[in-house]
Amino acid sequence: MVLAKINTSSVFLVSGGGRGITAECVIRLAQKYQCRWILLGRSRIADAEPAWAEGCTDPADLKKRIMQAMQAQGEKPTPMAVQKQFNAITTSRDIRKTLETLQNIGSPAEYVSVDVTDLATLKEELAPVVDRMGAITGVIHGAGNLADKWIENKTEQDFENVYATKVQGLDNLIHCIPIGQLDHLVLFSSVAGFFGSAGQADYAIANEILNKSAHLIKLHHPECHVVSINWGPWDSGMVTPELKRAFARRGIEVIPIEVGTQMLVNELNARYHDQAQVVIGSPIVPPPADLDGELRSYRIRRRLTVEANPFLRDHVIGGNPVLPATCAANWLISLCTQLHPGYLFSSLENFKVLKGIVFDGTQAKEFVADVQEVGKTHSEEVHFEVRLWSEQDNGKIRFHYSGQVKLRQELSPPPVHLISKFATNSTKSGLSYYQDKTLFHGATFQGIREVLEADDRQLRVQCYLPSLNPRHQGQFLADAFNPYMADVLIQTVLIWLKEQHQSGALPTEIQQITQFKPLPFDRPIFALMETKVKTSTSIIYNVTACDEDGTIYLHLSGVKATISDRLSQLFGTLVSSHS
Amino acid sequence: MLKPLPDPDWLDVPRPTSPVCILTDDGSPMTTKLADSLTHQGWKVVVLSFPVTIVPRKSALSPGVERVILEDMSETHLQTQLTTIATRYGVGDHGRGSEIGAFIHLNPLFSFSRQAGLVYDVAERAIAKCVFLIAKHLKPSLTTAAQTGRSYFLTVARLDGVFGTSHEVNFGAIGAGLFGLTKTLNQEWTQVFCRAIDLAPRLDPEVSAQCILAEMHDPNLSLMEVGYSSQGRVALIAQT
Known part of the structure; x- marks a missing residue:
């Protein structure tokens, strides 16, 4: 397929192109291509x-x-x-x-005063212009109408007006100019369609129809470069300085005209020929809902199978997959964040592994989480008590995990701790520990890349995990809290114990997980593990994780692990205990 | 791009205090199946059927499931019928407008041959506007019901199960508008559980009903739209 490039003989028809943002886009494209323009608008020019x-x-x-x-x-x-x-x-x-x-x-450009929703007049007016300008090779449908109000105040006429300009307008344009003759078809849609937008129900409907129309046109005319652009708010006359400040507080960026128009030029590059829908700019989402004082309780069930959670095959102990403690933490945390959109995971306290879930065939099919809101402070913070249990065959309840989750509207700025700066020359590859079964973990969890330093008190490592396909993550998605990277941090203790000629260990308790930023995939993370208390049967340690700049992402404090020879055997090797 | 999602967890939702659920009739066995499942869950299901000029067939209904018919597509008639439903079947706190606790729109299957090209169907347009007006008039009921439990505004479209991104199925383009409506209501009515669902046209009615029920019990309030197809359960996200 030869992809058409825009040149001086290309003729673009642009609805809503006489003024405003669409006109700015036209001017930018004209600067690049000196192509020909037929601009449509409802306004008459005197x-x-x-x-x-x-x-x-x-x-x-x-x-x-x-x-x-x-x-x-x-x-x-x-x-x-x-x-x-x-x-x-x-x-x-x-x-x-x-x-x-x-x-x-x-x-060369001509302006035609015509309403795109009026097919007969549109046809009539276009014919002589096309005779003068040449056959149309591209269409930009930029026309739009707003009738912003809450749904209960909308009228049928609001729906008709907003719908007609966008959808009837497109339908009419492609009736006048068969898509088969078009090299380019650009639909100006909005983030209102992609994310929804309070006060713009009709506009969101119309824009979503444009979005899916672009996909359908791609189905029917794969040779046409069709794209529906979901624009965020532009820095134009429509956005007042006060609104801009309000947007900034909510993290909504406005698109500077220079930037937006250049984005459109880029979008028309043949490289993006098959991208039917793009989002440019921020969604206009309302701030998280205010917290009412009421404390609610929820009971939430989850069925667990190894098939639905492929990562479990990389966490096998003694022949059976075992749910990593960090995944259980993720379970507790994500239940809370899902109930309060817009709130972020801040900490998990007193996290206890009461009875880990082992997939040995006798495990329960369904697990139950009791999530209880125990505190809401100055509409910024929500505290939860979460307990996870299952019912055994004999009807008895077995508790698996418990902990207290804290969500906040904003997280404290991350502290800085330059772990990486202390790198030594005597680094050792982390992979050897997976090979010799000090670490029993399969590929999903093999994140310790380098052991930078180990002494009788602490261990410093460099970690890295490539991003994991969400299907592989199953029911434990690394959204609010990355359980795969967190597990890598937990693993540090096994290397330290091995270096101290000790047996294997598994975590049973974490006093506190504090998150400043979710741990990333695809990025080197440096971790410092410090031992606090060590007996012959247990160890308590802290782990701090930061990036190469020292920005701390996560801090684990009071991780308690049980040490036993038997674990080492189950991991697949016997660690020689010193005598 | 599509983001694969696991099956949703199941939130135990207490028996609604405003137990009338209005379900629009898509003229297929899916309405029958879903009405039965909802009845089984404790809902008083009222099926709202469109005029024959809009949806030619009416789904069969089991005993206990009520039917109210829209004779025309005017806003005034719609209002009358919604009031009829609330007064005839609502057992809630009368006078406070909390008789209706759930609205589920099943968009009829609009599927066209490849030769038909891009279709903006007149009947589908009328339905989209009607659902928009239903949202307008159900706002008091649904937001009031949300104060005492989970209330619902769900729209179920049949594009291709992957939000139109498959480029294989020539679905009716107007059904896509339902996603824009529902995502907007999710912002306007923060206490009402709003979700837009895209079901692949080939999904079996029984499976479809189970998917819808599962979505109604999803504890995840940050998810606004979800698709089901041979690719499993997915969300549409912007690639960064």
């Missing part, structure tokens, strides 16, 4: 401005002159009538400016 308006750009002054002119003609200058004339004059000016700019660039 042939010439009345003499009294010429050169007057100050809004207040212009309005004053409109009033005077109306009075001179014996008309009553109501605020509405004045605004109408004012809009007509400024709109005409905007459109003329767009056309002038295009002319200066060397891009």
Whole structure:
């Protein structure tokens, strides 16, 4: 397939292209390609401005002159009538400016005043322009209408107006110009469609239809470069400085005109020929819901199988898959974060492995989590008590895990601890520990890459895990908390014990997991493991994990592990105990 | 891009205090199956059927499942029928508008031949507008019901089960609008459980009903749309 490139003889038809953001996009493309333009808009442009308006750009002054002119003609200058004339004059000016700019660039352009929702007139008006400009090779559907209000205040007419410009408009455009003749078809959609947008139910509907229309057009015309662009808010007249500040507080970025128009140019690159839908910019999502004072309890069930959780095959002890403690922590944590969208995992305290889940064929099919909200503080923090249990065949309850989860609207800024800076030359490959079965973990969990330093108190390692396919993560997705990287941190104790000629160990308790940022895949992480208390049967240690810049992601404090010879045997090797 | 999702966990939802569930009739056995499952869960199911000019067939209903018919697609008639449902079947706290605790829209299957190209179907457009107006008029009921339990606004479309990204099925484009509506309501009605579901047209009615029921019990409130197909359960996310 030969992909068409835009050149000086390309002819683009642009709805809503006379002014505003769409016109800015047209100008940017014209600068790049000097192609030909047919711009459509509902507004009429006056042939010439009345003499009294010429050169007057100050809004207040212009309005004053409109009033005077109306009075001179014996008309009553109501605020509405004045605004109408004012809009007509400024709109005409905007459109003329767009056309002038295009002319200066060397891009031939014509403006056609027509409503895209009116098929008959559209056809009629387009025919003579196409005769002059040449056959249309690309369409940009930028026209749109808003009727922002809450759903209960919407009218049927709001729906019709907003829907018609976007959807009927597209339908009409492709009725006039068969898609088969188009090299490019660009639909201006919105993040309102992709993420939803409070106050814009009709607009979201229309834009989602455009999004899926792009996919359908790709099905019918694979040769056409069709793309629906879900634009975030632009830094234009529509966004006031106050709104911009409000957006900034909520982490919503506005698209600078320079950047957005260049993104469109990039999007039309043949490289992205098969990308039917893109999102450019931030979603306009409301801040997380305010917390009411009520403390709720939830009972949430999960069925567990090894088949649905392929990673378990890389966590086998004594022949049976065992749920890693960090995955159980992830279970407790994600139940809480899912109940409070917008809130982030901050800490897990008093996490206890009461009876780990071993997939030996006798395990329960269903596990039950009792999630209890125990505190909500100044609408910023939610605390939970979570207990996970299953019912045995004899009807008795068996508790598996418990802990207290804290979510916060904002996490404290991560502290800095430069673990990596102390790197020595005497590093040892982490892989050897997996090979000699000091670490029993399979590929999913083989994240200790280098042992940087080990002494009788601590161990420093470099860790890394490549990103894991979500299907492989099964029911334990590394979203709110990455249990796979966290397990790698837990593993450090096994290397330390081995270096101290000790047996294997498994975690039974973590006093506190504090998260500043979720641990990433695909990125080197440095971890410092420090032993706190060590007896012949147990060890208590801390682990701090940071990136190469020293930014701390996670801190584990008071990890308690049980040491036993039997574990070493189960791991697949006997560690020679020193006598 | 598509993000694979595991099967949802199951939240034990207490028996709704506003137990009327309005279910639109897609004219297929899916309505029958879902109505039965919901009845089994403790809901009083009222099936709302569209005029024959819009959806030619009406699904068979089991005893105990009620049917209310829209004779035309006007907003006033819709309002009348919604009021009828609330007064006739609602056993909630009358006068507080909390009789209806759930609304589930099953969009009829609009599937076209490849030759038909991109289709904006007139009937599907009428349905989309009707669901938009239903949302408008059910807002008081659903938001009030949310104060005492989980209330629902669900839309079920049959694109291709992967949000239209398969480029294999010529589905009706207007059904896609339901996702925009439901995601918006999820922001406007923070206490109401809103979810848009895309089911592959080939999914069996029984399986489809189970999927919808499973979604209704999902504890995850950050998920707004979900698809089911031979690729499993998926979400659509923006690649960064």
